[in-house]
Amino acid sequence: MGSVSLKNVSKSFGSVKVIHDVSLEIDEGEFCVLIGPSGSGKSTLLRIIAGLEDVSSGNISIGKRHVTDLPPKQRDIAMVFQTYALYPQMTVRENMGFALKLAGLPKAQINTKVTEVARMLELDQLLERLPKELSGGQRQRVSMGRAIVRNPSVFLFDEPLSNLDAKLRVQVRGEIADLHRRLQTTSVYVTHDQVEAMTLGQKIVVLKDGRVEQVGKPLELYDDPVNTFVASFLGTPTINLIEAEVTGLGDACAARLPDGTLTPLGQSNGCTTGQKILFGIRPEHARLSLEDQPGAIRARIHAVENTGSDMVVFNDAEGFRITSAFKEQRTLEPGASVSILPDPAKIRIFDAATGKRIRRSEDA
Amino acid sequence: MKTTFPQKLARGAVYALLLIVFCGPFWGILATAFSKTTVQPGQLLLWPDQPTLDHFIYAWTEVKAWIYLFNSLLVVAIGTVLQTTVSALAAYALARKKFRGAAFISLAILSTMMLPDEVISIPLYLILHQKIPLLGVSIYNSYAALILPLVGWAFSVFLLTEFMKAVPRDLEDAARVDGANEIQIFLKVIVPLVKPALGTTTIFGFLMIWDQYLLPLIAVDDRSLYTIPVVLRSLRVDEIMQQNIFIAVTVIATVPCIVVYLLLQKQFNRGLMSGAVKG
Structure with missing residues (x-):
């Protein structure tokens, strides 16, 4: 077993730079998920760790060994491909034993190992x-x-x-998690599916355009995103990001939403009045009520999605849209007037221009 | 849908016609070769007359057809193996490797298909006469001269390149992660997956080498190195040679092709089909 360490890794294909100065530490036995939209460089990064792509600059170590210039077979890694990449002309036994055969292990030993693993995976x-x-x-x-x-x-x-259908995906996901618990082998897992990332990962690395946006435990990233990209990439339904302006409210600050609603931001350590922000609230923290409430956003239901276990309600407020989600089953019809009250502790605000998180004193 | 009697009749007629067109000449050759009755050049018997093996015995012992048959078989066996090997390796490089000048090399190989054999016959003759440095001899008048010019064949390189391009790159990567080196990837992953195409190029290569006429004429002048097609031609213009004997040698020349086709028939059809479906 070994840790994986990337130091200032960059990769260019011709004149196009696809990985920008990525540094990353993956501890021994850790399950690390690389997540990002397509083109974010996550697969390239994985292939760099595997040795299937060389780096333009930077260093990679596995365990205590520097492997930057070593071919895949000397890196002591194994890879599972999206397309499975099973050799079509070989049986399951031959496929599983191929690497051992290439390594020159005696037949009997290969057979024992293959049979043992096959039993473990019910193959x-x-x-x-x-x-x-x-x-x-x-x-x-x-x-x-x-x-x-x-x-x-x-x-x-x-x-x-x-490449698996939805039901099978959940099942195999569980199997992968079980496997990791049992084997405790350091794993690097690439996905664009945030549910996979949240459920499997002990550490999640969010990538965008070949840069690391944020690294952290799943809930850290969910609750404490550093920018709008991370905030909106994780979580379904996606976080509400509403253009707003900071304004004073008594001796505290508030966000003035496009419809004029003033939502207290706390921010006891002072605020920049007039600053343009993105007011972020996750749907499950936007409490929907049919009664009018003081300080709430008034809106009209646009659509309702009911999965049986969850209800997601899309609402039209004046000048923006806001989504609300909750567990309890309620009778809601499109067109109905509602009021939506964001949970003050769960509000996350971001700079409108840069998308960067603005930390309130209450966030800490 | 049920076929009516006239439809069946029409279909039968078409089949019969095709059978006559394709098998007729074969039948005529066989009938003539096994008949005592002599024919004039350009004539064939439609039915065996006084069956005999005399022409074959004469072709074998007097014309010494076995020498030429041996030459042909030797050249075709070594030539096909070398040609397929070289084509597969070249195709692997062209399909899977990025290297400087790959496009130019592709084009250069392709351009050899545009040149008729006649055009290159004089340069080829001169090259075959070139003395090899250090050895001080040329390969002219040797088996090497009959084989080496055929080892590189653009058609089979291109067919195999297209098939190898279709092998998913993940398989190659998986093998690399599994610890395979370049040669192991080629032999254990790529080659098994393009077997149908290899079957096709082998058969086409076999026929192409078997049919060579111009090259042996240029490459050797020692009669003991002649291949079957060259001998056939010389018998054809031999005015005292009996036509039936010429035809018997023709039959002998045809047998290996038919045997190879029957042996590799499955591969042949599959290779053609997969090529067709791929478009």
């Missing part, structure tokens, strides 16, 4: 089948088995669930 009945005779979920398990058999220092997962 023992499928060992003589070809990949084309397996379902998507089984293929994914074989490709994980192929990685586990080698007992590497680090597992690399490149969007391993994106």
Whole structure:
């Protein structure tokens, strides 16, 4: 097992720089998720760790070894691919034993290891089948088995669930989590799915345009985003970001929303009146009520989505939209007048120009 | 849908016509080769007359067709193996590797397809006569002269390149992570996946080498190195040679092609089909 350390890693393809000076520490045994929209460089970063892409500058270490210039086979890593990448002409057994065979292990030993891992992943009945005779979920398990058999220092997962249907995805996600609990192998996992990131990751790295936006534990990122990108990338339904202006309210500050509503920001340590901000509140922290409440945003229901376990209500206020989400089942019809009250402790404000978080004294 | 009798009849007629057009000449050749009755050049018997093996025995012992058959088989065996190997390696580089000048090399290989053999015959003749440095001899008048010019064949390079491009890159990456080196990736991942295409290029390569006529004429003048097509031609213009014997040698020349086709028929059709579907 080993930690993974990236120091000032940059990567260019020709004149296009895709990774900008990324530094990252992944502890031994940690499950680290790289998340970002397509083109954010997360897969490239994973391939750099794997040794499938070389770096333009910077250093990579796995465990205590510098591996920057080493080929993949000397890095002691195993990778699970989005497309599974099983060798079509080989049986499950041959696929799983391929790396061991290349390493020159005796046949008997390969067989023992493959059988052991196959049993662990419940693949023992499928060992003589070809990949084309397996379902998507089984293929994914074989490709994980192929990685586990080698007992590497680090597992690399490149969007391993994106080719599975929704139900299977949840199941395999659970299997991956179980596996990590059992093996405690350092894992780096790339995904664009924030649910996967939140449920699997012990550490999440949010990437955008080849730069690290924020690194932290899942809830840290969710509750304490450093900018609007991270705030809106994590969380479904996505956070409400409303253009507003800071104004004084007695001896405290408030945000003046486009409809004129004044929402107290606290900010006992002073505020810049007139500053343009983005007023952020997560839907589950925007309490919806059918009765009029003092200081609440008045709005009209635009649409209601009910999944049975959750209700998401999209509301039109004057000059902006605001989403509210809650667990309890209520009878709500589009067109109804509602009032929405943001939970003052959960308000997050961002600079309108830069998108950067403005920390209130209450946030700490 | 049910086919009516006239439809069946029409279809049968078309099949019969195709059968006559394609199999007729074969039948005529066989009938003539096994008949005692002699024919004039350009004539074929439609039915065996006084069946005999005499022409074959004569072709084998007097014309010594076995020498030329051996030459042809040797050249085609070594040539096909070398050609397929070189094509597969070249295709791997062109399909999977990024290197400076790749586009130019592709174009250069492609351009060799535009040149008819006749155009390059004089340069080729001169090259074959070139003395090899250090050895001080040329390959002219040797098996090497019959084989080496055929080893690089643009058609098979391009067919294999297209097939190798279709192999997902993830497989190559997976093999690399699994610890495979370049040669292992080529042999254990890429080659098994393009087997149908390799079957196709092998058969086409076999036929292409088997049919060579101009090259042996240029490459050797020692009759003992002649291949079957060259000998056929010389028998054709030999005025005292009996036509039936010429035809018997023709039959001998055809047999290996038919055997190879029957052996690799499945691969052949699959290769053609997959090429067609890929467009």
